[in-house]
Amino acid sequence: MKDLVIAGSGPAGLSAAVYASNAMLDFVVIEKFPMSGGQMLNTYDINNYLGFESIDGFSLGQTFRKHAEKQGAEFINDEIVRLEKIDGGYRIVCNKAEFEAKAVIYALGANPRKLGVKGEKELAGRGVSYCATCDGNFFRGKKTAVIGGGDVALEDALYLANICEEVYLIHRRDEFRAARYLVDKAEKNDKIKILRSTQAEEILGENKVQGLKLTNGADLDVDGVFIAVGVEANTGLVTDLCELENGFVKADESGTTSAEGFFAAGDVRTKRLRQISTAVSDGANAVHSVEEFLYR
Numbered sequence: 648m649k650d651l652v653i654a655g656s657g658p659a660g661l662s663a664a665v666y667a668s669n670a671m672l673d674f675v676v677i678e679k680f681p682m683s684g685g686q687m688l689n690t691y692d693i694n695n696y697l698g699f700e701s702i703d704g705f706s707l708g709q710t711f712r713k714h715a716e717k718q719g720a721e722f723i724n725d726e727i728v729r730l731e732k733i734d735g736g737y738r739i740v741c742n743k744a745e746f747e748a749k750a751v752i753y754a755l756g757a758n759p760r761k762l763g764v765k766g767e768k769e770l771a772g773r774g775v776s777y778c779a780t781c782d783g784n785f786f787r788g789k790k791t792a793v794i795g796g797g798d799v800a801l802e803d804a805l806y807l808a809n810i811c812e813e814v815y816l817i818h819r820r821d822e823f824r825a826a827r828y829l830v831d832k833a834e835k836n837d838k839i840k841i842l843r844s845t846q847a848e849e850i851l852g853e854n855k856v857q858g859l860k861l862t863n864g865a866d867l868d869v870d871g872v873f874i875a876v877g878v879e880a881n882t883g884l885v886t887d888l889c890e891l892e893n894g895f896v897k898a899d900e901s902g903t904t905s906a907e908g909f910f911a912a913g914d915v916r917t918k919r920l921r922q923i924s925t926a927v928s929d930g931a932n933a934v935h936s937v938e939e940f941l942y943r
């Protein structure tokens with residue numbers, strides 16, 4: 648039985664890996680894809696992670712990964728399908744193998760939330776996207792819409808404005824949730840048309856997106872719709888294992904959850920500010936809690 652399994656290789660999991668190596672724990676990091684970084688892989692410009700004035704998410708993810716590897720972290724490329732409590736720890740069942748560990752740091756992050764309008768599912772991958780940096784290039788010189796009012800929506804609109812002829816930024820309220828400097832940049836960008844207090848009703852098109860119908864009756868002539876309406880934590884594996892709150896694993900800064908020896912770190916846990924810096928901090932705190940738990 649290992650001391651620890653770290654589930655996930657976003658900034659929280661990778662930070663935990665560095666701290667677990669220093670703590671000389673016997674551990675592995677399990678990641679679904681050999682592509683560390685989590686959600687930040689979808690970010691083309693990060694300017695608020697200390698020490699990096701401007702870096703894309705892929706490069707920062709690689710930097711984190713190399714650091715963890717150099718420190719001695721072992722990565723297992725497999726998908727966790729079940730997590731269960733056993734005597735003295737947890738069993739982590741993956742597609743190809745299974746592991747037992749005295750403690751778990753659960754850092755599986757979050758995925759984009761669906762908007763839930765007609766046409767979204769049918770046209771996903773045919774003009775409907777949840778990742779501007781992944782798919783933006785398909786819309787070079789075309790018209791697109793971004794739906795949402797948080798950091799991701801604003802960053803997506805600014806990114807697409809470099810590529811597209813015109814970008815509609817559609818937000819359901821008058822006030823944006825995103826950081827002020829992002830809203831300011833979008834307001835000053837001629838290619839971005841901001842539609843406040845506006846909601847999408849249906850994404851139009853037969854085999855590809857041909858437009859967007861708004862609840863006020865207007866139709867927008869767009870070729871792409873980027874949905875950025877928040878995230879849903881990846882808690883599907885632990886609904887019966889620990890307490891959740893609003894879909895997130897209920898845990899404080901120490902990562903402590905309602906299940907003994909089971910710690911949560913990063914975007915998957917209840918917290919106020921979901922940032923790379925707070926995820927990295929979570930990873931460190933969670934390992935500290937694991938050490939306290941193992942050596943109590």
Ligand code: NAP
Nearest residue numbers: 762795796797798799800819820824875876877878920921
């Ligand atoms: P978010 O901050 O939760 O914002 C989601 C936005 O989508 C909100 O404006 C919300 O509207 C809107 N929304 C939700 N459901 C909707 C619906 N059904 N129809 C229309 N609009 C809907 O999510 P996010 O932008 O994905 O960001 C996720 C987290 O990552 C946040 O904590 C964010 O701060 C963080 N992040 C930070 C950075 C950075 O610091 N550079 C970059 C990316 C992400 P309301 O405002 O009306 O609720």
